[in-house]
Amino acid sequence: MAGRNPVRELLRSGRPIQRLWVQEGERSGSMSELVALARRQGAVVQAVPRARLDELSAGVVHQGVVAAVTPFPVLELEQLLELVGREEERGRWPLLLFLDGIQDPQNLGACIRVAAGAGATAVVFADRRTAPLTAAVSKAAAGTDAHIPLVRVKNLAQAISRLQQEEGITVYAAESGGGRPYTEALWQGPVGIIIGSEGTGVHELVRKRADGTVSIPLAGPVESLNAATAAAVLLFEAVRQRGQAAMKRH
Incomplete structure (x- = not known):
């Protein structure tokens, strides 16, 4: 590093x-x-x-x-399921960031940094179609990869299905040209966000596993945001809504 x-x-x-x-x-x-x-x-x-x-x-x-x-302490799916279960036992709503096809090390590291800053439970990505966890990724993450669990799975779509079925995770896929505005989605409860690459977006098989799609309305002449920027907008909307819910409970 x-x-x-x-x-x-x-x-x-x-x-x-x-x-x-x-x-x-x-x-x-x-x-x-x-x-x-x-x-x-x-x-x-x-x-x-x-x-x-x-x-x-x-x-x-x-x-x-x-x-x-030492090598990156990367978890597997079974360990993630245990981690999510422990979060729920403690009365916390799990917040997961799923990365689909992020092959640029700078973008991957920036996504990890954003997730750590938002207090996400874990960052989940597939074995294939993802940049290897190198020093360049850690540099882009500013070392925050040491503060958040990273989870590598063989099949992202199947991993999402198990989390939905076994842990009740509601999963949204980010889309640049469709889906409801992200501010209208409910981010309270156990939630996961799927972010795809800027070029291809979320792959079809993965998107079909989502419970819904959300979009970030853009005001200027830009078709889409990069993965890390989109992740930041969506994760911190979840943080905002959860904070409001916590205030109402107290």
Whole structure:
């Protein structure tokens, strides 16, 4: 993992770091903070030339710091079902983000960051048609991938069906040219949102499993929003409606 913000979020999450490489001669305040955090967690800290960081980061902008971490702790469908069940036992409404065909690492990372910011329960994506979880994804997520469960499934449509049947999740698919306006949808209760790629949208087999479709009305000469922007609009509408419901209960 490379970059100061992603590494800082990683360290704060408690995810194990084996080694932290920092640029020789770099002693700024933020770098000193990262070094101190890493040492407190028992990581080896090593100062190396910038050229070595360029090699380690594989082209990702590193800002003078690269961390060696354990592989992404990706969950499977059965673990997601257990996680959703625990949320409901605690009296919380699960909020899931399903990603269908997001192949751009920057967009995938941005979607993860948005979901983490909205307090979503998990981000779910298919084995195929999804960008691999690389350092570029973590960089785009600003390290927030360490704060939210990521779930990889073999078949997204089948996973959605099981969540609907076993956990009562209501699932909406985002569409750029159809569906009811997103503000008219009910986002209270256990809810999932399907976001497709900007080019192809949600695949037909996946869309058919949704309980309904929602759209984001656009005022300008733009046909659609990118995946992360659409996810942000819809997730935070869910946050808004849930907040209002919580206020009424109290």
